[in-house]
Amino acid sequence: MVMTRSAAGGGPPRRRLAGWGFEGESYPPSESLLQWLTERLGTTVPFPQFDPSSFQPIEPRALPHLHCRISQDPMERLAHARGQGLPDLLRLRAGAVSALPDVVAHPGSAREIEQVLNVCGRSEIRVIPWGGGTSVTGAVNVLPSQDSIVSLDMQGLSTLEDVDVESGLATFGAGVRGPALESQLAPYGLTLGHFPQSWELSTLGGWIATRASGQESLAYGGIDRLLAGVEAIAPSGRLELAAMPSTAAGPDLRQLLLGSEGRFGVLTRATVRVRRRPETLHVEALLLPSWERGLEAVREMSQARLPLQIVRLSDEPETEVALRAGLADHALVAPLLRGWIRLRGIRGSGCLLLCGAAGSVGETEASLDRAAALLRRHGAVALGRRPGNRWLEDRFRHPYLRDSLLDRGIATDTLETAAPWSSLSSLARRVRKALESALQEENEATTVLCHLSHPYPDGASLYFTFFFRCPADVGEALARWGQLKRRATEALLDAGGTLTHHHGIGLWHAPWLDREVGSTGRKLLEATARTADPEGILNPQVLLDPVDRLET
Ligand SMILES: Cc1cc2nc3c(=O)[nH]c(=O)nc-3n(C[C@H](O)[C@H](O)[C@H](O)COP(=O)(O)OP(=O)(O)OC[C@H]3O[C@@H](n4cnc5c(N)ncnc54)[C@H](O)[C@@H]3O)c2cc1C
CATH class of the missing domain: 3.30.300.330 (GMP Synthetase; Chain A, domain 3)
Incomplete structure (x- = not known):
C-alpha cells in the first residue's frame, strides 16, 4: 500500500471537508487487504461521497457583535459542525448534518476570547471551543438547539510565547498544531515528544482538553505528564496556574483542566515540558509466537523499565492486516517472510511487536539490544528494521485508509x-x-x-x-x-477497563461516565462546571450530559 499525494499546484494543502487530512492525499488499501476483508464481511456497496453541490446551508441566526474576526461562510460552518468520528464522516459524506454553528469565531488573543465569552454569556449563546476538530467522541459536534452556537476556532493562538531552555519549559498558544509546535521548538534543539496519530491536525489545547496520549508516551508520558502550567478563561473568570515541577498546594487544578473538554474554560496558553531532540529513533519489528506470550513479554519489559520509546503489540488478526497492508512489502517479501516464520516455529501470522528506542546511536542500539535479549526468551523472531521504519514513515498517513475503505x-x-x-x-x-x-x-x-x-x-x-x-x-x-x-x-x-484511555468522554461516552466516577464524582464535576460557567454556555452537551446520543 503506497501513500499517494496528487500533484496539486502551489499553496498550503487544503483540509478535506468530509474525511481525514488534506485534499489530494490518500492511502488506498492493497488488493490483498481488500480480499481479506471481503472474505470476512461479504461483498459491499460503495458509501456515497460528499457532494458539495447538494449541500443546503442552514440559515445562520443573527448574533451580537463578538469583538473578533468571524465567518458565516456556509462551508466553513460545515467544516466546524462535526469532528472526525465515524458517525461524523458518515453524516458529512451523506449530506445529513442537521445543525451548523451560526458563526465561526477566530479570536486572535486571550482578550478577544474573554470578550466573546462575555457577549455569549449575556445572550445565552453556546460556545464550542474548536482546536483541530479531530475529536472521535463527538466533542465538537453541533446539535440542533434553541440557542445560537459559536464555534470558537483557536488557530489564532498558535505561537511559541516563551522558551526556558534551562528548565526545559516552553509556553505556546493553545491553538498550536503538532507540526507548528515542533517546528517552533526545532531551532532550540528541543521536542515535546507528543505524537498522537492525529498530530498533523490536532492542537495543544485539544490534547489537554481530552487528556491525549501520543505514540511515544512510553518515553515522554501523555499530555497529563507534559503539562506544567496553563491559563484558562471561563465565563466566571481567568485561571492562571504557573509552571511548577510539582506542588502540594491542594488538589492540582491542572489535573482538573486535563480532560475538561471545554466545560471548565477555554484554554488559551500552556507551558509544557520539553526535552532535547533525540539524535535518532529506531523501530525494530519482531514476531511473538502468540498474543499471550506477547503480553507477558511486554509486561516484563515495562516492569523492568527498559528505556524504550514505542512498544506496540498487535494480535494475530492485526498482524495479518499489517502484513497485507504493506508493512512487509507484501507482494515480494511476505511469502518469504511467512516461510522464515514457520521455520522458526511460529504458527499462523504470529503477533507483531514494534519496539522503538531513541537517543544517541549508541544509546538506541543498547536499548534495543536489551529489549531483544528479553524478547528472545519469549520466543520472538526479529524481522529487522525495514517494517519498523515503514511504520514510522506512514504513521500519520494510516488514517487516510478509513476514507478509502x-x-x-x-x-x-x-x-x-x-x-x-x-x-x-x-x-x-x-x-x-x-x-x-x-x-x-x-x-x-x-x-x-x-x-x-x-x-x-x-x-x-x-x-x-x-x-x-x-x-x-x-x-x-x-x-x-x-x-x-x-x-x-x-x-x-x-471486564474492568476504563471507559477511555485517551480519546476522552465527549458526547458519545458521556452516558457511561457514572460507571467510571460514580454519582459523587459526577456531582463534583458538575459543581465545577457550574462554578466556572454559571450560565452553562460552554460546550454543555459533552462530558456531563448523560443523554445517549450515539446515533445523532
Ligand atoms: C485519525 C485520528 C487519530 C487519532 N489519534 C489519537 C492518538 O493517537 N492519541 C489521542 O490521544 N487521540 C487521538 N485522536 C483523537 C483526537 O485527535 C484527540 O482527542 C485530540 O486531542 C483532539 O485535539 P483537537 O485539537 O483536534 O481538539 P478538538 O477535536 O477540536 O476538541 C476536542 C475537545 O476539546 C475541546 N477543546 C479544544 N481546544 C480547546 C481549548 N483551547 N480550550 C478548551 N477546550 C478545548 C473541545 O471543545 C472538545 O471538547 C485521534 C483522532 C483521529 C481522527
Whole structure:
C-alpha cells in the first residue's frame, strides 16, 4: 500500500471537508487487504461521497457583535459542525448534518476570547471551543438547539510565547498544531515528544482538553505528564496556574483542566515540558509466537523499565492486516517472510511487536539490544528494521485508509481502553466477542483487530479496530455503528477497563461516565462546571450530559 499525494499546484494543502487530512492525499488499501476483508464481511456497496453541490446551508441566526474576526461562510460552518468520528464522516459524506454553528469565531488573543465569552454569556449563546476538530467522541459536534452556537476556532493562538531552555519549559498558544509546535521548538534543539496519530491536525489545547496520549508516551508520558502550567478563561473568570515541577498546594487544578473538554474554560496558553531532540529513533519489528506470550513479554519489559520509546503489540488478526497492508512489502517479501516464520516455529501470522528506542546511536542500539535479549526468551523472531521504519514513515498517513475503505463500502472505527495487566487478556477477549456478535441478529459479520500500546508498569492500553459492511443508507449505517459501540463499551466496562484511555468522554461516552466516577464524582464535576460557567454556555452537551446520543 503506497501513500499517494496528487500533484496539486502551489499553496498550503487544503483540509478535506468530509474525511481525514488534506485534499489530494490518500492511502488506498492493497488488493490483498481488500480480499481479506471481503472474505470476512461479504461483498459491499460503495458509501456515497460528499457532494458539495447538494449541500443546503442552514440559515445562520443573527448574533451580537463578538469583538473578533468571524465567518458565516456556509462551508466553513460545515467544516466546524462535526469532528472526525465515524458517525461524523458518515453524516458529512451523506449530506445529513442537521445543525451548523451560526458563526465561526477566530479570536486572535486571550482578550478577544474573554470578550466573546462575555457577549455569549449575556445572550445565552453556546460556545464550542474548536482546536483541530479531530475529536472521535463527538466533542465538537453541533446539535440542533434553541440557542445560537459559536464555534470558537483557536488557530489564532498558535505561537511559541516563551522558551526556558534551562528548565526545559516552553509556553505556546493553545491553538498550536503538532507540526507548528515542533517546528517552533526545532531551532532550540528541543521536542515535546507528543505524537498522537492525529498530530498533523490536532492542537495543544485539544490534547489537554481530552487528556491525549501520543505514540511515544512510553518515553515522554501523555499530555497529563507534559503539562506544567496553563491559563484558562471561563465565563466566571481567568485561571492562571504557573509552571511548577510539582506542588502540594491542594488538589492540582491542572489535573482538573486535563480532560475538561471545554466545560471548565477555554484554554488559551500552556507551558509544557520539553526535552532535547533525540539524535535518532529506531523501530525494530519482531514476531511473538502468540498474543499471550506477547503480553507477558511486554509486561516484563515495562516492569523492568527498559528505556524504550514505542512498544506496540498487535494480535494475530492485526498482524495479518499489517502484513497485507504493506508493512512487509507484501507482494515480494511476505511469502518469504511467512516461510522464515514457520521455520522458526511460529504458527499462523504470529503477533507483531514494534519496539522503538531513541537517543544517541549508541544509546538506541543498547536499548534495543536489551529489549531483544528479553524478547528472545519469549520466543520472538526479529524481522529487522525495514517494517519498523515503514511504520514510522506512514504513521500519520494510516488514517487516510478509513476514507478509502468507506469508498468501497467498508466502515471502520476504533475504540480504546486501559486496565491492569491482570485484566488485559480477558478484557481483550470480551470486547472482541462483543464486537463480533453485535450484528449477528442482522446476519452481519464484524472483523476485529486489537493492539496493546502505552504500556505502564501496572497495565496498558488496548486499542480495537473494527470493520463492518456499511449500508449505503446513512441511518442504517449509524444504527449498525451504535449497536457495535454500545455492546463494546458495556463489555470493556464489565471486564474492568476504563471507559477511555485517551480519546476522552465527549458526547458519545458521556452516558457511561457514572460507571467510571460514580454519582459523587459526577456531582463534583458538575459543581465545577457550574462554578466556572454559571450560565452553562460552554460546550454543555459533552462530558456531563448523560443523554445517549450515539446515533445523532
Ligand atoms: C485519525 C485520528 C487519530 C487519532 N489519534 C489519537 C492518538 O493517537 N492519541 C489521542 O490521544 N487521540 C487521538 N485522536 C483523537 C483526537 O485527535 C484527540 O482527542 C485530540 O486531542 C483532539 O485535539 P483537537 O485539537 O483536534 O481538539 P478538538 O477535536 O477540536 O476538541 C476536542 C475537545 O476539546 C475541546 N477543546 C479544544 N481546544 C480547546 C481549548 N483551547 N480550550 C478548551 N477546550 C478545548 C473541545 O471543545 C472538545 O471538547 C485521534 C483522532 C483521529 C481522527
